[in-house]
Amino acid sequence: MRLGDKIAVVTGGGSGFGEGIARRFAEEGAAVVVGDLNGAAAERVAGAIRAKGGRAAPIAADVTKGAQVKAMVALALDSFGGLDVLVNNAGVPQRYQPLTEVGEAEFDRVFAVNVKGIYWTAIHAVPALKRRGGGVIINTASTGAARPRPGLTWYNGSKGAVITLTRSMAVELAPDRIRVNAINPTAAETPLLTEEFGTITPEMRARFVSSVPLGRLCEPLDVAKAALFLASDEGAFLTGVCLDVDGGRSV
Numbered sequence: 001m002r003l004g005d006k007i008a009v010v011t012g013g014g015s016g017f018g019e020g021i022a023r024r025f026a027e028e029g030a031a032v033v034v035g036d037l038n039g040a041a042a043e044r045v046a047g048a049i050r051a052k053g054g055r056a057a058p059i060a061a062d063v064t065k066g067a068q069v070k071a072m073v074a075l076a077l078d079s080f081g082g083l084d085v086l087v088n089n090a091g092v093p094q095r096y097q098p099l100t101e102v103g104e105a106e107f108d109r110v111f112a113v114n115v116k117g118i119y120w121t122a123i124h125a126v127p128a129l130k131r132r133g134g135g136v137i138i139n140t141a142s143t144g145a146a147r148p149r150p151g152l153t154w155y156n157g158s159k160g161a162v163i164t165l166t167r168s169m170a171v172e173l174a175p176d177r178i179r180v181n182a183i184n185p186t187a188a189e190t191p192l193l194t195e196e197f198g199t200i201t202p203e204m205r206a207r208f209v210s211s212v213p214l215g216r217l218c219e220p221l222d223v224a225k226a227a228l229f230l231a232s233d234e235g236a237f238l239t240g241v242c243l244d245v246d247g248g249r250s251v
Helices: 016-027 039-051 066-080 104-131 153-176 191-197 202-210 220-231
Strands: 007-010 031-036 055-060 085-088 135-140 178-185 242-245
Touching: 007 016, 007 066, 016 031, 016 039, 016 055, 016 085, 016 220, 031 039, 031 066, 039 055, 055 066, 066 104, 085 104, 085 220, 104 135, 104 153, 104 178, 135 153, 135 220, 153 178, 153 242, 178 220, 220 242
Parallel strands: 007 031, 007 085, 031 055, 085 135, 135 178, 178 242
Antiparallel strands: none
16 A cells, blocks of 8 residues: 555546546545535545545535635545645646637636645645645646647646746755655546537547557546655655656657
8 A cells, every 4th residue: 555544635636637546546545535626526536435445535625715725624634634645636728729819717717726726725735744744745737838739828827837836846845845746647538628629529539649659648547646656655755846647748
């Protein structure tokens, strides 16, 4: 059990990458708080974990709201006794379109969730990690930050901020024995893909796949395995790392 006796909070844990991470962490012994804007989705994932003998607690939480993030961290403390791993996975896409056609409301939402959400989790989770004598923070960024493409400019910018925040947090929190790393997934088999591009035609899918040297899209389990490595003692000397989980697409 690579995460035996560890306690984790996973934001955006009700689907996609977050669900994969929450399930994989639980399989490796972690108690998991599954946070998601969709409370029913969080309950579904937590229930599936408990059905397999794992420990999980769901909570409906909007990461753009400080009070709700505080409650999510408090749930970890009250239910399981502490916090060792924080996964900042909650994120929203931008609809694929020219940068000048993105409305202010959409721009604000992208940065509020993808960037401000990390601010709020840091405010409320870092003190809890310090009390444990250290811990791990994992941020979900994107290959769109490291290898940006037209049509997703503001989303790419928000994920670029995630990478910069990851590196800065890693340096600042290292004396507290808190490691901070990021994962950069490529286009993936998650609901966010259709939110970005609408209906995915077979031709569009083939075009996505053709851009990945390993010949397929990213899957939640791919990201979950990377997160498990970074969260476990196997990644004990890694901090400030931005790990591409992209089948070679960023090469």
